[in-house]
Amino acid sequence: MKNLIAFLFLVTFINTNSNASWTALDEGTESVQSYIDFENVWRSDNYIYYWSLFNYLEPEYGTGMRSMRTYSRGDCLSFKYEILVALSYQKPMAKGKSTKLPIPGEWTYPKTSTLLGRNLNSLCIITNIIR
Numbered sequence: 001m002k003n004l005i006a007f008l009f010l011v012t013f014i015n016t017n018s019n020a021s022w023t024a025l026d027e028g029t030e031s032v033q034s035y036i037d038f039e040n041v042w043r044s045d046n047y048i049y050y051w052s053l054f055n056y057l058e059p060e061y062g063t064g065m066r067s068m069r070t071y072s073r074g075d076c077l078s079f080k081y082e083i084l085v086a087l088s089y090q091k092p093m094a095k096g097k098s099t100k101l102p103i104p105g106e107w108t109y110p111k112t113s114t115l116l117g118r119n120l121n122s123l124c125i126i127t128n129i130i131r
């Protein structure tokens with residue numbers, strides 16, 4: 001039943017970029033800017049669910065992708081995340097038509113010094129789930 005509710009939530013919000021309030025979180029590298037939609041972060045037990053946006057300063061070679069939006073589940077106690085939905089865009093800031101990307105379907109354990117590790121750490125702090 002929980003999976004059904006989560007799925008319905010994803011389907012409802014998968015193409016709703018206008019509801020997002022993107023906050024720049026970390027510049028990461030010279031080529032990507034990271035954003036989190038803090039207004040739509042939600043917590044269920046020790047998991048957090050959140051939208052991220054990665055804006056590329058230059059189009060990705062071969063695909064022309066300028067931005068990517070992901071919906072992820074984070075586990076703050078084990079410091080890991082898994083991507084549930086990944087969408088690419090040909091325009092910056094997740095504008096225009098989206099293309100669904102394949103997802104690995106497995107947990108990733110980021111180092112705290114990486115862009116994704118710093119993003120997860122910030123989300124764990126604001127949701128009061130501390131390791």
